Amino acid sequence: MDLRQLRYFTETAETGSMTAAAKRCQISQPSLSQQIMSLEEEIGEQLMERRPRGIELTAAGELLLRHAMRLLREESILREQLRARSELQRGKIHFGIIPTLAPYLLPRLLTTFQREYPSIEIEFIEDRTSSLIQEVVAGRIEFAILSDVPEQDLNKYSLQVDELFQETLLLAVPEGHPLAHQSAAPTAECLPAEELIHLKDGHCLRDQVLQACGLRRCDSRLQCDQLETAIAMVAANLGVAVVPQLAVEGRSVPNVSFRAFASPVPQRQIYRLQRSGTHLTKAAQKLLEASLFQ
Secondary structure (H helix, E strand, C coil), rough: CCHHHHHHHHHHHHHHHHHHHHCCCCCCCCHHHHHHHHHHHHHHCCCCEEEECEEECCHHHHHHHHHHHHHHHHHHEEEEEEHHHHHHCCEEEEEEEEECHHHHHHHHHHHHHHHHCCCCCCEECCCCCCHHHHHHHCCCCEEEEEECCCCHHHHHHHHEEEEEEEEEEEEECCCCCCCCCCCCCCCCHHCCCHHHEECCCCCHHHHHHHHHCCCCCCCCEEEEHHHHHHHHHCCCCCCCCEEEEEHHCCCCCCCEEEEEECCCCEEEEEEEEEECCCCCCCCHHHHHHHHHCC
């Protein structure tokens, strides 16, 4: 008894016809009949009877069918797992990520992933949202990790986004600033607009901060291109900044207090962006699964 014979038997039982089963299995009907007969000889019992309406299983056939279907399901699962494992033993992941997320998320993702899948080659680019969209559209990267993709770009380029997680935004304020010591949690709408340190235009975090603070435009004299620069400016008593939680989690910065906002707490959504109708490689799926637990 082997799995091939069991497959022929289950196809015959499901279709009720040896002719139909042979067509499904892509073998001749006499060959399939011979395999069924060999199976019956090995078991020592008749498994099916021919009736005017087709094949009918005997009691022994019903018993075999239940066990055969379970064994074939297990074989299918095993083959899929072995195939997935084979895919993760080689290959390459090429993706993009926004700079306000890359320094804080990638070390967590890649350390564990490369330890488990050392043969997978990883390449990534760090750029702003608009540039990453073009890289995905052109097919130069498999996917991008970013925040806030304009709706018109999704429709124009036939793209799809799937949320990975939500990230809370915090207030970074000099330790000597009144906002660092007030008992009540600060609200984003009440932050002094003239003291806010912003990222330059093109960063989605800049737009998210303006929206959270109820501002239509940036009134700050201080603008920078890197999140770490903004935090350094706060440390130098040059202003305050709104920063993502991952950027400050588990760290302390001299002369900077990080405070949670009062409700409604501002957040940003982190998405995976890819072309519609495309499927991620197994390696990419495994890498992204880790981000769901951040």
